[in-house]
Amino acid sequence: QVQLQQSGARVLRPSETLSLTCVVSGGSLSGHYWTWIRQPPGKGLEWIGEVKESGGTNYNSSLRGRVLLSVDMSMNQFSLSLKSVTAADTAVYFCARVSFDAAVGGLKFWFDPWGQGTPVTVSS
Amino acid sequence: EIVMTQSPEIVSVSVGERVTLSCRTSENIRSNLAWYQQSPGQAPRLLIYGASTRANGVPARFNGSGSGTDFALTIHNLQAEDFALYFCHLYNNWPRHATFGQGTKLESK
Numbered sequence: 246q247v248q249l250q251q252s253g254a255r256v257l258r259p260s261e262t263l264s265l266t267c268v269v270s271g272g273s274l275s276g277h278y279w280t281w282i283r284q285p286p287g288k289g290l291e292w293i294g295e296v297k298e299s300g301g302t303n304y305n306s307s308l309r310g311r312v313l314l315s316v317d318m319s320m321n322q323f324s325l326s327l328k329s330v331t332a333a334d335t336a337v338y339f340c341a342r343v344s345f346d347a348a349v350g351g352l353k354f355w356f357d358p359w360g361q362g363t364p365v366t367v368s369s
Numbered sequence: 370e371i372v373m374t375q376s377p378e379i380v381s382v383s384v385g386e387r388v389t390l391s392c393r394t395s396e397n398i399r400s401n402l403a404w405y406q407q408s409p410g411q412a413p414r415l416l417i418y419g420a421s422t423r424a425n426g427v428p429a430r431f432n433g434s435g436s437g438t439d440f441a442l443t444i445h446n447l448q449a450e451d452f453a454l455y456f457c458h459l460y461n462n463w464p465r466h467a468t469f470g471q472g473t474k475l476e477s478k
Contacts, residue, residue: 282467303465362412
């Protein structure tokens with residue numbers, strides 16, 4: 246069964262670049278989109294973007310220009326880079342696999358499985 | 370962008386009771402809705418996809434229903450481990466974008 250393993254907690258200063266990795270085990274990156282989501286303290290979930298094994302990406306427009314998602318097929322992992330961080334980027338960052346069903350009734354998507362989450366703190 | 374509204378924000382229930390959580394969307398999304406459960410300090414866990422299909426390993430007391438713009442997650446015979454945060458989720462295929470409801474917190478009465 247596919248499992249996602251994220252790197253450990255991060256503490257950054259404002260204006261630095263956040264780099265996170267999600268390692269996929271028990272399966273391949275091929276055939277799926279892989280996504281990042283974040284959750285500020287005490288708040289809801291915000292979608293960051295997604296990346297496919299081909300390198301194709303889609304981003305949340307609110308972060309476009311600061312975020313870059315990539316894949317490393319040789320290491321079976323995908324990564325997030327967020328530049329020029331501020332305190333507003335303090336959150337737990339999750340990685341997940343995008344799954345879908347194209348059966349009768351239209352396309353359906355969901356995120357499963359998820360990584361365990363990486364707490365990220367931005368503070369001066 | 371499609372807006373998702375969950376209600377109530379917080380609901381207090383007791384073990385053994387039944388509870389229904391609501392999620393409404395601003396546009397018709399057919400059955401393209403998922404539900405997740407998040408316990409404190411944990412990652413979200415998929416419960417329901419396609420509005421009504423239980424994910425692998427999810428107990429039968431969790432039921433998803435609805436289509437179009439009105440959706441519900443009903444939990445029967447509530448157990449202690451069910452006290453958590455619940456999110457509904459839409460992943461739009463074009464433009465590709467994910468949206469989550471603001472969440473409903475299920476707490477012990």
